[in-house]
Amino acid sequence: MRPSRPLLATVVGAQLAYPQLPPARQTAATRAIVSLLLATSVADLAERRGLRRAALLSGTAAVVGFGAEVAGVATGRPFGHYSYSGRLGPRVAGVPALAAAAWTMMAPPAWTVAGLLTRRRVPRAALAAGALTAWDVALDPRMVREGYWTWPRGGRYEDVPVSNFAGWLVVGATIFALWAAVDGEDGDPASDVPLGLYVWTWVGEVAANLLFWRRPRVAAAAGVAMGAFAVPALVARLRR
Numbered sequence: 635m636r637p638s639r640p641l642l643a644t645v646v647g648a649q650l651a652y653p654q655l656p657p658a659r660q661t662a663a664t665r666a667i668v669s670l671l672l673a674t675s676v677a678d679l680a681e682r683r684g685l686r687r688a689a690l691l692s693g694t695a696a697v698v699g700f701g702a703e704v705a706g707v708a709t710g711r712p713f714g715h716y717s718y719s720g721r722l723g724p725r726v727a728g729v730p731a732l733a734a735a736a737w738t739m740m741a742p743p744a745w746t747v748a749g750l751l752t753r754r755r756v757p758r759a760a761l762a763a764g765a766l767t768a769w770d771v772a773l774d775p776r777m778v779r780e781g782y783w784t785w786p787r788g789g790r791y792e793d794v795p796v797s798n799f800a801g802w803l804v805v806g807a808t809i810f811a812l813w814a815a816v817d818g819e820d821g822d823p824a825s826d827v828p829l830g831l832y833v834w835t836w837v838g839e840v841a842a843n844l845l846f847w848r849r850p851r852v853a854a855a856a857g858v859a860m861g862a863f864a865v866p867a868l869v870a871r872l873r874r
Contacts, residue, residue: 638678638827645670645831649838653846660780661721668732671739671831678827679742687816692738694812699737702805703729713801718783737809740769743832744806745813746825747863750870755814762813763806765832765863770802772839772856776847792852829871836860 648667655663679688706713707728722730741762748761775792777783789795839860843853 636677636681636827638674638681641670641674641677642827642830642834645674646834646838649834653842664721664780664782665723665732668735668739672735674831675739675742675828678825682825683817690816691813692741694816695738695741695809696734698809698812699805700729700734702801702808703733706801711801712797712804714785714789714795714797715787716783716785716798719781721780721782736773737805740766740832740835741809741813743828743835744769744863745810745817746828747832747867748810750829750867751863759807759810759814761863762810763803765860766806766809767799767802768856768859768863769832769835770799771859772835772843772852774798775849775852776843779847791855792849826871829867832860833864833868836864 645667648663648670652660652663652667676688676692679691683691702712704727705711707717710716718725718728718730718733722732724731744762744765745758747765748758751761752758771791774794778785778793785793785795785798787795789798836856840853840857843849843856
């Protein structure tokens, strides 16, 4: 069995257990889940693309994403003015090293979802940036609420400004433009692991915000945003 499959199962189990944990253990659990998500995505990339290309693709996402975070904390661009707490671990230039993992772990699922909708490089890069940003519609409100980072001026959507999502689109488009140049139309865009990870994240975030966090607004927004990519990707996968 390919390692990415049991890793995906472990991610699902860990995320199901997370809401039941006492608050004192949730920070450590968050770091562990991020690590599991990263391992799942990178393992799948290596299985499908080989170690060299997987390292190039994941490294590109990490470097571009982390660089954008450093610029964002220092200047407010491209996301708006925000700052990290120390809950995600050691920081470099005000940004937790773990932040690079966030970009890397969801880039392959977003790229796969977009690849199910089109194989043309430019539209695929644009769709992947949208799919990645849709995931942040669920992520940012929860992380702000739990104190991992803050927006001093707040924002219209759960204390998150619109500029944050515009920044995610710009950074995502940069990452996937580079991926399009490296990856092109190669490989099988219908891999079930990254697609499963995206769909599970969509379903899990909606359910968690409705049942555990009691935040129906976030559940609705995340459901629509991620569903706009997850549903057509699922349909395309089933047709194949």
